[in-house]
Amino acid sequence: MVTKPTRRLLTVTTGLVLIYLLFPNLYYYGDYIRQTNPFSGQRSIEQAFTPTDSELACLRGGGGHGSFPGSGSGSGSGSESNSNNENGDGHPSHPSPETSIPNIVHFIYVFANPHTHPSAGHFDFLSYLALHAALVSLQPTVLNLHYTYLSSPPSPDPGADPLSNPWIRRLAQKWPDKFKLVHHPPPPAAEEGAGGSKTSNTQYAHLSDTLRLQILLEQGGVYLDMDVFAFRSFSSLLSPAGGGGDGHWDTMLGYEGGSRWGLCNAVIVARPNATFIRRWLDTYENVDLEKEAWNYRSVLLPKELAEEANVYGSGDGVGKGEARGGKDGKDYAKGDVCALPPDAFFWPTWTWRHVEWMHTPLKTKEEKEYWEGRIARTGGALYENQMAYHAWRQMAWDRYLKWLTPEVIRKKDTRFNLLVRKFLEDDL
Numbered sequence: 001m002v003t004k005p006t007r008r009l010l011t012v013t014t015g016l017v018l019i020y021l022l023f024p025n026l027y028y029y030g031d032y033i034r035q036t037n038p039f040s041g042q043r044s045i046e047q048a049f050t051p052t053d054s055e056l057a058c059l060r061g062g063g064g065h066g067s068f069p070g071s072g073s074g075s076g077s078g079s080e081s082n083s084n085n086e087n088g089d090g091h092p093s094h095p096s097p098e099t100s101i102p103n104i105v106h107f108i109y110v111f112a113n114p115h116t117h118p119s120a121g122h123f124d125f126l127s128y129l130a131l132h133a134a135l136v137s138l139q140p141t142v143l144n145l146h147y148t149y150l151s152s153p154p155s156p157d158p159g160a161d162p163l164s165n166p167w168i169r170r171l172a173q174k175w176p177d178k179f180k181l182v183h184h185p186p187p188p189a190a191e192e193g194a195g196g197s198k199t200s201n202t203q204y205a206h207l208s209d210t211l212r213l214q215i216l217l218e219q220g221g222v223y224l225d226m227d228v229f230a231f232r233s234f235s236s237l238l239s240p241a242g243g244g245g246d247g248h249w250d251t252m253l254g255y256e257g258g259s260r261w262g263l264c265n266a267v268i269v270a271r272p273n274a275t276f277i278r279r280w281l282d283t284y285e286n287v288d289l290e291k292e293a294w295n296y297r298s299v300l301l302p303k304e305l306a307e308e309a310n311v312y313g314s315g316d317g318v319g320k321g322e323a324r325g326g327k328d329g330k331d332y333a334k335g336d337v338c339a340l341p342p343d344a345f346f347w348p349t350w351t352w353r354h355v356e357w358m359h360t361p362l363k364t365k366e367e368k369e370y371w372e373g374r375i376a377r378t379g380g381a382l383y384e385n386q387m388a389y390h391a392w393r394q395m396a397w398d399r400y401l402k403w404l405t406p407e408v409i410r411k412k413d414t415r416f417n418l419l420v421r422k423f424l425e426d427d428l
Contacts, residue, residue, distance in 0.1 A: 035352040042351040047258035051341035058338035061236040101238045104221030105140040128167035137230040148184040213281040220272035227393035231380040249338040250274035254345035262299035276337040350392040359400040
């Protein structure tokens with residue numbers, strides 16, 4: 001005879017087993033409802049948009065004419081000839097060093113403690129593919145992988161060798177003259193934060209945000225997040241005529257979302273000592289980052305700073321105007337920042353439907369051939385204005401990205417796989 005306590009135990013045990021078995025599906029559908037319900041705000045991010053004349057002028061280096069490297073034609077009045085920033089072979093020309101942004105590419109990776117992760121963190125195949133895409137598409141003079149360790153406590157060996165990671169070792173072996181590792185000391189484990197409290201995980205998460213600004217302020221160049229895949233040369237952005245006091249912009253950022261709700265820091269193009277980068281970096285001083293939305297200083301604030309520059313400048317473009325004093329008492333220089341259209345870097349967006357669209361298998365041969373043809377006509381991108389794609393690792397990892405291997409990318413026809421397939425090497 002089964003006693004009452006035994007029945008209760010069996011009921012609880014059965015319930016726990018069912019929860020364990022069904023949790024992945026429950027989590028998936030719960031996340032789907034959270035992201036796609038009418039109050040999520042994602043429809044605003046997904047809304048259709050038309051690039052403005054000023055955005056297109058920024059994209060083309062200020063002139064608004066010519067085509068992208070490797071594309072058949074430009075938008076609007078563009079022709080099939082090379083732009084004035086291109087050599088006949090499609091590689092960047094060499095504009096004046098006094099006016100151009102250096103063709104240096106920066107990535108940042110924060111490793112776990114190498115003593116708990118002997119492979120030097122989780123720099124994986126997709127991380128490798130993103131860096132390889134930048135080396136192939138941007139043809140930089142150098143690509144710097146800036147790295148530090150984020151652990152508690154920090155590694156007692158700050159010079160621990162990241163070459164223990166096979167993907168980093170592969171980059172170093174295949175691109176010895178261009179790929180460089182740059183170590184940065186980790187933050188103190190017991191650093192005092194705002195109000196005398198110890199630095200939190202939220203504040204540590206901003207380490208990469210501030211480090212990228214410090215690097216660009218000192219060296220200039222192109223910063224890319226680890227999940228950004230560059231498809232075409234950035235040569236038109238490296239000689240951005242039309243904004244500053246010397247006729248050139250200091251900084252370029254891309255709008256995120258069809259609503260242009262922010263300027264995202266996943267891709268930044270800037271000259272050394274850029275005034276906008278300095279103003280942006282200054283905002284991290286004496287603030288409690290735990291009290292802010294996680295994306296405030298990386299997406300929303302840059303747009304606010306750009307709009308302030310517009311208000312206190314001449315008002316004829318984002319960040320464009322004579323140097324004048326702002327409400328914070330600082331000068332906003334002419335040529336402060338130029339904003340690119342959403343489809344330059346950040347379209348499709350991070351929303352559930354857009355991520356799904358990028359990774360859903362194409363159903364027919366005709367559909368595959370259509371997108372292959374379109375990618376070929378636009379020089380390697382989905383859209384005429386697209387120069388890179390932010391793969392939204394945080395939103396797409398569990399559903400799609402973590403399952404990608406060289407074999408899957410070769411054999412499974414999705415829009416994302418068609419885009420990055422050309423960066424696969426034969427021995428992968």
